[in-house]
Amino acid sequence: MCYALDYVLKSITYPMNEILAAVAEAGRMIAQFDAAVVDIVLLSLRVSLTAVLFASLIGLPLGAVIAVGWFPGRRVSIVLLNALMGLPPVVVGLFVYLMLSRAGPLGQFGILFTPAAMIVAQTILIAPIVAALSRQVIEDAWQEYREQLCSLGAGPARSALTLLWDTRFSLVTIVLAGFGRAAAEVGAVIIVGGNIDGVTRVMTTAIALETSKGDLPLALGLGIILITLVLTLNAAAYWVKESAQRRYG
């Protein structure tokens, strides 16, 4: 009985100390606008937001076309797209690295170990998520809208565009999911970016680095900042969505 109590207390207090130290560290970094941390945060935002933008430009139309279209191999593409949502980031990173390496087919662009390579890798990672989820949402809407749109004379392309706009609130949530995935991953960006100080170091790779150096409070502190950032972004997007939804029904 005493052992159990002892064990429980230790399980709470040991991580509590580390977590408290981490919260203090996070607070200090935010309050002082620690320049290095600000750079890292801005780079994380730049890479992941750009990747989400490109992934959406690819994924949303793709999802709409597959949802609305009828072509041989449609069901296979749906299964494939769904499966690609589970692409391991580290595998994507390795693949992009081999492609962008000087020894690889796209080496002449020389973008390996730069933020551009990180954006490419994250775009490849998120595009299937956006496409697969939007495909589902739009296909569900298509069930409701199909006869009416056909009756009014809308062809497949026009219907796809109309549905993209009409399902926009659900699509916002999907894009946010894509951003969350991008901001959270480390496997892809660490391989193609190289975690270069001041050039390709983002929040997740910085956390990995500090952990490997044994500086756990700093790593946790950065983690808290990262989570807070993603939470804030989600809250803002939700608020915008809600007010728009109330207006448009």
Added chain:
Amino acid sequence: MLPLVLEQVSFVAGGKLIVDRVSMEIVEGPRTVILGPNGAGKSVLMRLCHGLLAPTSGTIAWRGAVNGRLRQAMVFQRPVMLRRSAVANIAYGLKLNGVSPRERELRARDVLEAVGLAGIADRPARVLSGGEQQRLALARAWALGPEVLFLDEPTANLDPRASRDIETLIGQIRAGGTKIVMTTHNLGQAKRLGDEILFLNEGRLVERTSVDRFFTQPASAEAEAFIRGELPWN
């Protein structure tokens, strides 16, 4: 465009024969009401005529003169509105038909005025009541200036007051020269709004007569049973 000629049209889905070798003509003039018990195939027949479905066998063709697009529209039992304002919904249909942006806005607001919805023109269409949405659907169809208007059980989900509004509107549209083809399971509505009855049972066109003759002297046993209420009404 009219007449619309169906020759030996059949429709099979999921192994079931839903429309069975129907041959008929839809001509200019009389308000056509398609009547029949539940599962008779009325909705499918409407969709075949409108062009939403292709027949499994047989032919459907518009035999009249066609200049430009086939101008026909359909109103469904449940109106489907886009996530935008009422006037924008009507403008959407007009845009698909090649009307200029300026003209679209004007015509849309005119039609809304005509159906009595001018007050909610800029409201999001999807927050309107069932009756208002159905009126909006009618307005959207009317704005296209169709030669033929198909209506599939347009008042089935509405309360009596809203139903009356819709019936009045249909009358207005008819007065403007549009051919009306409608399904209903409401015998009273059929008598009010129909000139001729097409009676369907189990996918077959059983009888076709004027409204008066159908209700006083039905030619077929099934029609008789239907009027007496012995067949399921909707």
Added chain:
Amino acid sequence: MELNRRRLLGMVFSALALAAASSALAQKFITVSSTTSTENSGLFKHILPMFEKKTGIEVRVVALGTGQALDTARRGDVDVVFVHAKTAEEKFVGEGYGVKRYPVMYNDFVLVGPKSDPAKVAGGKDITAALKKIRASSAPFVSRGDKSGTHMAEIRLWKAAGIDIAASKGRWYRELGQGMGASLNTASSMNGYILTDRGTWISFKNRDDLKIVVEGDKRLFNQYGVILVNPAKHKHVKKDLGQAFIDWVVSPEGQQAIAGYRIGGEQLFFPNTGHEGA
């Protein structure tokens, strides 16, 4: 409706332009592959700003395991290699991937272990004797197991102690396949012995019960070399900028910068370019 869509497209295109523009900074830079332990020691943060101030050349360091650092150089993805694996480096140059190997500096490894010291090796000056004792007492030992320079050094030391570690490892020997910091974390949490470079140890903050048990044995010294990737094999290599970096690192100024790097008052790296056999 029309206006909304047009505005959205406008925003999208400006965002794209902005993202593209911010990548187009035209500053001269070279990319150097090095090891995680060197990066983690903080040496580069100390000496690179001096080099950049003098020459205006930005040095971007990609920190990897030794094997990967050399492999990435073979592929031509970096301009310069800066690692501590003499045999592998000489092979690299011999195969024509590097121009010339310049010795730069050395640091040393230390054997770190729990304060309880189950194998009774603390205070010793002989690394092979210590390893023999650890093996004999089956005390927990953590190995990086990732073919890194440190891992290769560890294998060599077992061999020097007359132990075929691949054959005789039992449950007491834990191979992790991870970097130095992560492996130290594991050693600290399981109270095991581990071989580590002094630099990583000094900056390691999660020591728990660990302390240095053996140091100073000459066999624990770790030699660094710097090599320019061969422009004959990879035309795009920035050979002038890369050579400028190498020249600075082996110059008296660079060597002094290296020696001047301290943690907690201790010198980590000992410059020795020009020493025979380095």
